[in-house]
Amino acid sequence: MELTKTALPRLEPTHPSSNTDFADAVLSGLSLKQKTIPRRFLYDRRGSELFEEITDLPEYYQTRAEIEILKTNASDFVANVADGAALVEFGSGSSRKTELIIEALAKLRLYIPIDVSASALDGARERLSRTFPTLTVLPIVADFSQPVRYPAAISSVPKFGFFPGSTIGNLAPAEAIHLLRVLKSSLSEHSRLIVGVDLKKDIGKLVRAYNDAAGVTAEFNLNLLQRINREIEDSFDITTFRHQAIFDPIHGRIEMHLFSLIDQDIEILGRSFPMRQGESIHTENSYKYTVDEFRQLAAKSGWEAVQTWTDSQHLFSVHELVAA
Numbered sequence: 001m002e003l004t005k006t007a008l009p010r011l012e013p014t015h016p017s018s019n020t021d022f023a024d025a026v027l028s029g030l031s032l033k034q035k036t037i038p039r040r041f042l043y044d045r046r047g048s049e050l051f052e053e054i055t056d057l058p059e060y061y062q063t064r065a066e067i068e069i070l071k072t073n074a075s076d077f078v079a080n081v082a083d084g085a086a087l088v089e090f091g092s093g094s095s096r097k098t099e100l101i102i103e104a105l106a107k108l109r110l111y112i113p114i115d116v117s118a119s120a121l122d123g124a125r126e127r128l129s130r131t132f133p134t135l136t137v138l139p140i141v142a143d144f145s146q147p148v149r150y151p152a153a154i155s156s157v158p159k160f161g162f163f164p165g166s167t168i169g170n171l172a173p174a175e176a177i178h179l180l181r182v183l184k185s186s187l188s189e190h191s192r193l194i195v196g197v198d199l200k201k202d203i204g205k206l207v208r209a210y211n212d213a214a215g216v217t218a219e220f221n222l223n224l225l226q227r228i229n230r231e232i233e234d235s236f237d238i239t240t241f242r243h244q245a246i247f248d249p250i251h252g253r254i255e256m257h258l259f260s261l262i263d264q265d266i267e268i269l270g271r272s273f274p275m276r277q278g279e280s281i282h283t284e285n286s287y288k289y290t291v292d293e294f295r296q297l298a299a300k301s302g303w304e305a306v307q308t309w310t311d312s313q314h315l316f317s318v319h320e321l322v323a324a
């Protein structure tokens, strides 16, 4: 395949995640003692839009802190990138932060954003193609926890990685180690990966970031139940659930939950799931690390953290990892 902008459509997954996958995940998650639904389902079209709104909230310091680090250090991040390498981003969402990296890499010709949200990828490609007319944007709709299957025309192009937004924090440490190994296999040998990681800090500040006063994070979390109503069966009365994020000091993580306000039975696809008042569906974790904790975790997954940057208030960190 010739590598021209017109020849490159959005690449859909070989085994697209279907309504059956979603329904299976919901049925098995609601069968557990602590009910749960896998976090990747938070990001349908509406979920991606709401996440973008979250990044602008006064309480949500992460995006501003990471952008400060990227603005201040973009030229350092790209100093070691091989000529002709393509930029691969995992969980790219709107790709807004990526513009800072693309601007710093005058010679970049190919950008490959990977996300489960097709609508977020479409929006990003449209905007970036206008802003950077000489850049080829090749979005791939895929689950980044599986090794990426690139089209033959670009399989041998050297690739370096970008994984911002502390998305790595959504995984438990053992899963994060496994994911970092998978990401290594999705990049080139001796590659580099720039990862954004939220830092441990004052618990009040953390909890406020996920329980914003305007209720946007609540809407983002409740959209998961609305997505079930839209795509599987109209099973949830949203008004009988309340979003709440709590800090778990034992695991060092924020947990997002949807608490039932009443005793009720949730009926989905012929099955019934009783929920008592005060019982919750656990929807997402956000693990927080110190700089040293994350560097150790990276070392366990076959990466060496060669540089780390933080923002002026020491809220967020960005690490440059080199395949060890």
Ligand SMILES: C[S@@+](CC[C@H](N)C(=O)[O-])C[C@H]1O[C@@H](n2cnc3c(N)ncnc32)[C@H](O)[C@@H]1O
Pocket (backbone or CB within 6 Å): 039, 040, 043, 048, 051, 055, 090, 091, 092, 093, 094, 095, 097, 114, 115, 116, 117, 120, 142, 143, 144, 145, 164, 165, 166, 167
């Ligand atoms: C916390 S948001 C970060 C978005 C953006 N990178 C940023 O820094 O603002 C997580 C992003 O990862 C995507 N995502 C979550 N799980 C994924 C998975 N398993 N595979 C691919 N993308 C995923 C979501 O759709 C969402 O766009």
